[in-house]
Amino acid sequence: MQVLAIFIPLFAAIFIPLLFRHVRTIHTGWFVLIVPLLLVSYYVTFISRVMKGNDVLASFNWIPSLNISFISYLDGLSLLFSLLITGIGTLVVLYSIFYLDKTKEQLHNFYIYLLMFMTAMLGVVQSDHMITLYLFWELTSISSFLLIGYWFQRDKSRFGALKSMMITVAGGLFMLGGFVLLALMGGTYSIRELIAQAPQLMDEQYFVLALVLILLGAFTKSAQFPFYIWLPDAMEAPTPVSAYLHSATMVKAGIYLVARFTPIFAASEVWVWLVTGIGLLTLLWGSLFAVKQTDLKGILAFSTVSQLGLIMALLGASAIAYHVEDAANTMFKYAAFAAIFHLINHATFKGSLFMIAGIVDHETGTRDIRKLGGLMSIMPLSFTVALIGSLSMAGLPPFNGFLSKEMFLTAMLTLKDFELFEFSTWGILLLIVAVVASVFTFVYSFYFVFKTFTGKLQASELPQKPHEAPIGMLIAPMILAVLVVIIFFIPNLVGDVFIKPAVFAIQPFLYQDPFLSSSPGMIDITVEAWHGFKSPELWLTVCIFVVGAILFTTLGKWQKLYRVQPAKLSFNALYDFIMDGVLNRGMTNLSKHIMHGSVRHYLMYMFAAICFIVIGTLFYKDAFRISFKGAAPIELYQLILIIVLVLGTLTTLIARSRITAIVGLGAVGYTVALFFVMFNAPDLALTQLVIETISVALFLLVFYHLPRLGKMQEYTPFRFRRLAVSIGIGAMVTLLALSAHSQKLVESINKYYKDTVYTEAGGGNIVNVILVDYRGFDTLFEITVLGLAGMGIYAMIKLRLSRKEKIK
Amino acid sequence: MEIVMAFVCGFLFMAAIYLILSRSLLRIIIGTGLLSHGAHLLILTMGGLGGTAPPVLAEGVSDFADPIPQALILTAIVISFGVTAFILVLAYRAYQELKTDDTTAMKGSGIDD
Numbered sequence: 001m002q003v004l005a006i007f008i009p010l011f012a013a014i015f016i017p018l019l020f021r022h023v024r025t026i027h028t029g030w031f032v033l034i035v036p037l038l039l040v041s042y043y044v045t046f047i048s049r050v051m052k053g054n055d056v057l058a059s060f061n062w063i064p065s066l067n068i069s070f071i072s073y074l075d076g077l078s079l080l081f082s083l084l085i086t087g088i089g090t091l092v093v094l095y096s097i098f099y100l101d102k103t104k105e106q107l108h109n110f111y112i113y114l115l116m117f118m119t120a121m122l123g124v125v126q127s128d129h130m131i132t133l134y135l136f137w138e139l140t141s142i143s144s145f146l147l148i149g150y151w152f153q154r155d156k157s158r159f160g161a162l163k164s165m166m167i168t169v170a171g172g173l174f175m176l177g178g179f180v181l182l183a184l185m186g187g188t189y190s191i192r193e194l195i196a197q198a199p200q201l202m203d204e205q206y207f208v209l210a211l212v213l214i215l216l217g218a219f220t221k222s223a224q225f226p227f228y229i230w231l232p233d234a235m236e237a238p239t240p241v242s243a244y245l246h247s248a249t250m251v252k253a254g255i256y257l258v259a260r261f262t263p264i265f266a267a268s269e270v271w272v273w274l275v276t277g278i279g280l281l282t283l284l285w286g287s288l289f290a291v292k293q294t295d296l297k298g299i300l301a302f303s304t305v306s307q308l309g310l311i312m313a314l315l316g317a318s319a320i321a322y323h324v325e326d327a328a329n330t331m332f333k334y335a336a337f338a339a340i341f342h343l344i345n346h347a348t349f350k351g352s353l354f355m356i357a358g359i360v361d362h363e364t365g366t367r368d369i370r371k372l373g374g375l376m377s378i379m380p381l382s383f384t385v386a387l388i389g390s391l392s393m394a395g396l397p398p399f400n401g402f403l404s405k406e407m408f409l410t411a412m413l414t415l416k417d418f419e420l421f422e423f424s425t426w427g428i429l430l431l432i433v434a435v436v437a438s439v440f441t442f443v444y445s446f447y448f449v450f451k452t453f454t455g456k457l458q459a460s461e462l463p464q465k466p467h468e469a470p471i472g473m474l475i476a477p478m479i480l481a482v483l484v485v486i487i488f489f490i491p492n493l494v495g496d497v498f499i500k501p502a503v504f505a506i507q508p509f510l511y512q513d514p515f516l517s518s519s520p521g522m523i524d525i526t527v528e529a530w531h532g533f534k535s536p537e538l539w540l541t542v543c544i545f546v547v548g549a550i551l552f553t554t555l556g557k558w559q560k561l562y563r564v565q566p567a568k569l570s571f572n573a574l575y576d577f578i579m580d581g582v583l584n585r586g587m588t589n590l591s592k593h594i595m596h597g598s599v600r601h602y603l604m605y606m607f608a609a610i611c612f613i614v615i616g617t618l619f620y621k622d623a624f625r626i627s628f629k630g631a632a633p634i635e636l637y638q639l640i641l642i643i644v645l646v647l648g649t650l651t652t653l654i655a656r657s658r659i660t661a662i663v664g665l666g667a668v669g670y671t672v673a674l675f676f677v678m679f680n681a682p683d684l685a686l687t688q689l690v691i692e693t694i695s696v697a698l699f700l701l702v703f704y705h706l707p708r709l710g711k712m713q714e715y716t717p718f719r720f721r722r723l724a725v726s727i728g729i730g731a732m733v734t735l736l737a738l739s740a741h742s743q744k745l746v747e748s749i750n751k752y753y754k755d756t757v758y759t760e761a762g763g764g765n766i767v768n769v770i771l772v773d774y775r776g777f778d779t780l781f782e783i784t785v786l787g788l789a790g791m792g793i794y795a796m797i798k799l800r801l802s803r804k805e806k807i808k
Numbered sequence: 809m810e811i812v813m814a815f816v817c818g819f820l821f822m823a824a825i826y827l828i829l830s831r832s833l834l835r836i837i838i839g840t841g842l843l844s845h846g847a848h849l850l851i852l853t854m855g856g857l858g859g860t861a862p863p864v865l866a867e868g869v870s871d872f873a874d875p876i877p878q879a880l881i882l883t884a885i886v887i888s889f890g891v892t893a894f895i896l897v898l899a900y901r902a903y904q905e906l907k908t909d910d911t912t913a914m915k916g917s918g919i920d921d
Contacts, residue, residue, distance in 0.1 A: 600829055632809040632857040649823045652838050665838050672845050680862045680873035684881055691889045702900045706834055707909050722829045730822025737814035740854040750874050764865040766875035782883050789890035793897045
């Protein structure tokens with residue numbers, strides 16, 4: 001059942017086209033809504049079990065011969081993600097019912113992709129087997145590709161879809177490499193088993209390589225610096241998709257991966273530096289560039305990039321807990337808690353903000369922030385939701401974003417004083433980055449909400465007359481906004497139910513008995529909104545607010561600074577250069593150079609390859625042998641025949657006239673027949689004589705109609721290559737024949753025929769009996785081939801192209 | 809004898825490939841003819857050229873030639889005849905329609921490469 005639950009969305013998707021086609025009066029979304037609703041209630045039943053620390057495991061054998069099975073493993077982390085996927089999924093489907101018009105849109109496409117994504121994402125977070133994890137991982141990339149390109153008639157949608165696909169799939173392939181390395185080192189594909197032997201893995205040779213490869217997968221998926229460039233372009237997707245895939249779930253797959261592999265890799269210094277460093281860099285970069293954007297969804301995209309960086313940095317900091325003694329009593333235990341907490345908070349406030357951006361787009365016809373303004377009085381409900389979401393994102397109380405932002409600052413303050421890995425030198429830099437990024441987060445949050453909803457209404461700039469959204473469309477963002485407030489007031493309940501089990505999955509070694517409230521090894525974290533006047537976090541927050549407010553009010557003056565960056569120096573330009581310059585044009589040129597349509601050249605490549613492979617194999621297997629043992633004696637007339645044969649062949653090579661060449665070929669043919677006579681093959685000799693006679697007659701018939709053999713111009717390099725390839729093939733054949741003659745590795749099977757030809761087949765002429773009896777079918781097909789050739793010849797002679805069809 | 813035949817086969821193959829890579833249709837066809845001769849002799853040589861009698865059961869004969877390569881070659885001779893005949897007529901018809909037996913000219917451009 002547990003494994004089946006993953007696939008329920010995919011099964012449901014089968015019925016979507018039918019429903020869409022035949023039940024046109026009801027929006028297809030209402031049927032789809034049932035699926036995530038069912039699933040979310042199913043996963044809720046697991047909460048109490050997982051809260052107590054009981055992991056739930058179910059498996060289904062998929063490819064037993066390769067030892068690949070679907071293992072659904074639900075611990076705190078997986079369950080939290082599963083609930084997010086199905087919970088946000090429910091809200092998003094509800095929202096999409098009002099967002100997508102049932103008469104104008106291809107709803108069946110949309111919902112099939114969406115359900116496919118749901119299955120893929122559930123698979124990613126529940127798979128214990130790394131190969132199935134990888135498969136689901138790529139399926140999320142594919143469904144994301146399809147959803148971004150949903151409005152496929154738009155150029156930008158297709159471009160964005162391709163870009164996201166190229167980057168995330170490339171990352172996925174790196175990740176697969178990392179998985180395979182890890183499995184080779186640990187001897188198992190099961191993540192749980194790998195975690196169990198994590199200390200031994202540390203000393204393996206390829207440990208760091210596997211680590212980096214897996215991180216590449218996580219960073220591309222979670223839009224970390226410098227791979228974030230696909231996420232802004234992915235905003236071409238319908239807004240429900242942006243809210244679902246590109247802020248709440250899919251981009252968090254990378255976060256999930258990092259969290260899941262923390263117990264294996266955290267002991268490595270590289271891991272701590274990479275995850276923390278890239279996370280902070282992304283946080284800063286995303287927040288800086290969010291202010292530059294003029295598209296509402298563009299702001300949110302960069303803000304998502306930035307927030308993902310924040311979570312990543314926290315996970316990196318949480319890994320330090322593996323490097324200090326008595327970790328349970330240091331502040332690093334907070335980092336993992338804060339990461340998960342912020343992940344939940346981000347899903348709530350960013351989900352609601354995306355939906356509001358969609359509503360604004362839907363009701364005014366534009367997402368350009370320069371045209372928007374003054375919508376507060378027209379869309380009061382949307383404004384309220386947007387305000388709650390933005391203030392939470394900015395880190396203001398009384399919203400959940402404040403709590404996790406405080407914890408983030410705590411973690412960064414702790415890092416500052418950390419002694420290991422020279423953090424004490426660099427730590428202050430990390431804190432500065434964190435604070436600057438928070439200031440800009442504050443600025444873009446205000447920028448988003450106030451530029452849209454306050455100020456002067458520019459009614460003439462808007463394509464539509466603005467009005468408040470239908471209530472159905474507002475339900476989903478309102479639910480999320482309410483959660484934003486509720487979580488602020490009950491953070492410790494959320495912590496006990498959802499976060500602590502997940503934290504235990506990230507840092508299992510820290511706690512002996514995490515779920516008993518009285519035990520010393522439990523996860524002892526409480527979230528507090530008020531730290532007291534003496535706490536540095538408070539003053540940092542105040543500082544962020546003040547600087548942020550100043551920067552926001554003077555935004556118009558310094559926003560121009562962004563124009564300084566030339567477009568050619570961006571990562572987007574690099575991507576375009578690789579895709580268009582290197583891959584597209586470069587590969588076209590390369591294939592034009594090699595595949596220019598000349599069959600002769602292709603043949604030459606093939607002959608050269610055959611020659612290379614065969615001689616190479618002979619060399620590699622040390623098979624060059626010349627042995628005279630068992631060789632038949634050479635007789636005089638055989639030598640004469642050889643001379644005739646060589647002369648005949650030479651004639652065909654150098655002949656200037658057609659008839660000479662044909663006579664040369666005939667001479668070779670008759671000589672071969674004589675060889676057959678000499679080597680005790682009378683049947684062959686007879687056949688060869690007959691066939692050769694007919695062939696020569698045929699040649700002479702046709703030759704009458706063919707033009708003279710002129711000397712045809714060949715350019716010199718080709719002549720040399722042609723000669724080299726022919727000599728190579730000749731040498732190869734000679735070597736092969738010598739090698740075959742000189743070492744008989746197995747006994748000939750001809751004894752079987754000799755023994756049975758009379759008793760089994762009742763014949764004396766072994767060759768004939770083999771042909772008509774032992775290999776009768778072969779002979780039958782041979783006759784068929786001959787018949788086909790005859791029919792072909794007849795058709796070619798009889799059929800004529802009409803004058804019109806004639807090739808010019 | 810086998811050693812000598814190995815070189816003969818190699819020579820036949822070399823000539824065949826050289827002709828097949830030329831531009832004239834007739835030379836290409838002659839090349840395929842040589843190629844099949846070479847292949848037949850190669851199979852025979854690889855099987856061993858010993859044996860004092862044809863592979864026919866007869867009183868008092870025990871050392872006869874290996875029948876298996878012979879059976880293979882017999883099939884191959886017939887097939888190669890079919891192929892040769894087919895491409896000969898193909899060349900003839902192509903010449904009639906296109907007024908050239910130059911494969912490069914058939915491609916449409918004057919000089920390949």
